[in-house]
Structures are given as structure tokens and as C-alpha cells.
Amino acid sequence: MGRAPCCSKVGLHKGPWTPKEDALLTKYIQAHGEGQWKSLPKKAGLLRCGKSCRLRWMNYLRPDIKRGNIAPEEDDLIIRMHSLLGNRWSLIAGRLPGRTDNEIKNYWNTHLSKKLKIQGTEDTDTHKMLENPQEEAASDGGNNNKKKKKKKNGGKKNKQKNKGKENDEPPKTQVYLPKPIRVKAMYLQRTDSNTFTFDSNSASGSTSQEKEESPVTKESNVVSEVGNVGEESDGFGFFSEDHDLVNVSDIECHSYFPTDHGNLQQLYEEYFQLLNMDHGQFELNSFAESLLD
């Protein structure tokens, strides 16, 4: 059909965002809110495609983004959700506040699919059990069929990509007590006073007062912490038994992620039961769609 590109590509910047661009985008959104992506770059003084701005904001600049290691329980939930929903990353991300679909997708492709194959748990595409998991893993090369392009080592130009790492502060996790929920992806909304709040209505039933509060300052909600995660979880057990409680100094990220085993189990079971209602794909799709209602 050849739809016209979302914007004229002529003269637009591509590639990694510079700190200056980030600042411009952040400043503009803080002042005017999200949306109007097509006209946003021009108004914000950015030589970027609107989609690129949206992506940068959604995946990197949003203040509620939880960067860093995926907790074992998140890991497990991703696996389970993937088994139910397939590659519907945005839906899965919607269950993991602070995580983006892109992050989860990357995490799946680079960690989980490989891990599951090695464990022989299942075919990560079909979720069927593998007969020869080791072979599968080996043949796959842990690369998800991704063709590897090798590049010359090239200049080690400064790259913003790892600037977080350069801080050398290990990613930290801070977890908030879950509110009674049917969780929904958290959307940042603008209030009349140009402050941002999380639209966690559907996610947590928060009051308007709560909304006035920056999530980052909601320290009172901090009730527990989860182990620093980069380590392997044991994969398919619901939680890793030996997963350590954390060290407060390792905590930083904020989340409403339910850390309680029971909550996660409940969430999963809720999904599972719905999927077992024997209503076929139509119901599955309806259910999936309903997740974000």
C-alpha cells in the first residue's frame, strides 16, 4: 500500500539521542504533556521524527521507567505471561510497571528464550516441550535466529547507551506494596498544574490525592525489596528459593510490582483460568485486549 512515512525524513536526525535532545524532549513534555507526537519535534525544536520522540520518551526518558536488572519474580512472570500471550510485549509490559515492551522484548530475546531452551523447558516460540533441549540451544546458538552481523571494533565513541552503567551504580530495585489491582500499564498524565502523575487508576485504584504525589517521592509505600537480580533465577520454579533479600543500598528503582509470591501467583492463575475457559482464540484475544481496559 505504501503508506506515507509518518513524517518527512529529510533533514531529520537518526541514531542515538544526544543529551541535548533528551533535555529538549523532556522539557517539552514536562511543559506540554505527551501526545501530538507528529508536531512535537517541531514545537520542541527537535530535528527528529515524531515517532522517534515518542519511542525515546516511552522507552527511556519517562520518569517511571525502571531501569536495570529484571527481578526473578519479574523474570518468572514474563515467562508465564509469554506462555499465555505470546509475543504481545506491550501486554506483558503492562503487567510489569516501569518496564517497557521494548525492554521486555529485548530481555526475552537475549535472556529468557535462551535460558528456556537450555533448560529444555520448552520451545520458546511454541511453548512446547523440547525433546533435545541442549541441541536446540546449541543449534540456535542462543541467538534467536538472529543473524549476527559482525563489525569491526570501530571507535569506542562515547555512547550514551551505557551512561547508566558508567555511573557504576549497580541497578537497584525498590518495590512498593501492590495495591489491589487489575494492573494496567502506567501512563503518565499531566495534571492542570503541569506536574506528572501516574494514571494508576486502573492499576491501583489510587485516589486523586495519591496521584498528586510523585511516585518517586512515595517513600511511604516502600515496603519491601527484592534481591538484586541479574543472577539467574532458577527459572521455572515460581521463585528462586535462594533468592536473597536485598541490601538496601542496592535499591533504587521504583515499582508497584507485586513482590508477594501470592500476588504473583494469583495474577498468573487469574490469567490461566481465563485462558482455560475453553472459549478459544476469540476469548483469548478478548481477554488480552481487556487487560488494558
Place this chain on the structure above:
DNA sequence: AAATAGGTCAACCGCCCGTTG
């Protein structure tokens, strides 16, 4: 020390879908 293989993840691309006029 240099070259290469393998891994990670930000960003792009193109399609799809809901909304609007």
C-alpha cells in the same frame, strides 16, 4: 595486544488499528 566471536539494547521500520472529518 590485536582480532574475532558473542551479547546487549536503543532505535528504526513498517504494518495495523482506532479515531476523525
Place this chain on the structure above:
DNA sequence: GCAACGGGCGGTTGACCTATT
């Protein structure tokens, strides 16, 4: 009903990093 538009999504790419040879 239709086309254009805006936004969202999943798949893919490629720059950069680390580990290994």
C-alpha cells in the same frame, strides 16, 4: 462508507560492549 491521520506494536537492525582466542 471512506480516506487520512496519529499512535501503538512487534520485528529487526546495528553500534557498542565484553569475553575469548
